[in-house]
Amino acid sequence: MRILLVEDDELLAEGIKTALKHFHYSVDWVGTGKDAIAGLESADYALIILDLGLPDIDGMQVLTGARQRKLDIPILVLTARDQVDDKISGLNAGADDYMVKPFDINELEARIRTLTRRANGRRTDVLQVGDAKLDVNERALFLKNSRITFSRREFSLIHAFFERPRKVFTRESLEELSYSWDEEIESNSLEVHIHRLRKKLGNNAIKTVRGVGYMLVEEHFS
Incomplete structure (x- = not known):
């Protein structure tokens, strides 16, 4: 955020x-x-x-x-x-x-x-996609009796995906979410963070939309 x-x-x-x-x-x-x-x-x-x-x-x-x-x-x-x-x-x-x-x-x-x-029209700090619950207060995802934690930039990405699970995010928009003005963005940093999220959530959790960006795969969490 x-x-x-x-x-x-x-x-x-x-x-x-x-x-x-x-x-x-x-x-x-x-x-x-x-x-x-x-x-x-x-x-x-x-x-x-x-x-x-x-x-x-x-x-x-x-x-x-x-x-x-x-x-x-x-x-x-x-x-x-x-x-x-x-x-x-x-x-x-x-x-x-x-x-x-x-x-x-x-x-x-x-x-x-x-x-x-x-x-965002929510009453609680918990975002749910399928069986997965992202607790914004704890900065953790709860899935199948597991508690998954994230780095700051990983959390910025997963938070955005869970807030708008049907949205295709461009590379530029995800970089803006993760980095402030005074932080240097390395050329492959976004791909590294996406790779780490896939390792934690499953390879099919985040889809690459060729030529556009990335989106969450809701069915993965059902």
């Missing part, structure tokens, strides 16, 4: 990035409102973490601009503005959630899961 973090405090941003990578998220970080707007126009994100006190454009302008452009992305406001009126203004402008600094990283991650779950 790929997240856009908009935060002008570099030290705090690095801390959030490091912590969220531990939770298997890919995080792109920008420190200004202008860069946030450019980022939203250049990539697809599952969620935005938005600070309001940015050095150029106020975060509220980024928020309202995103909603005016009909961007249907969960936006979690993370700010030092702790007045009730500020919270109400943010929520009324289109924020999906509001956290005040300082905060607990585990609570932040729990709210991320809640927002992305709602955005």
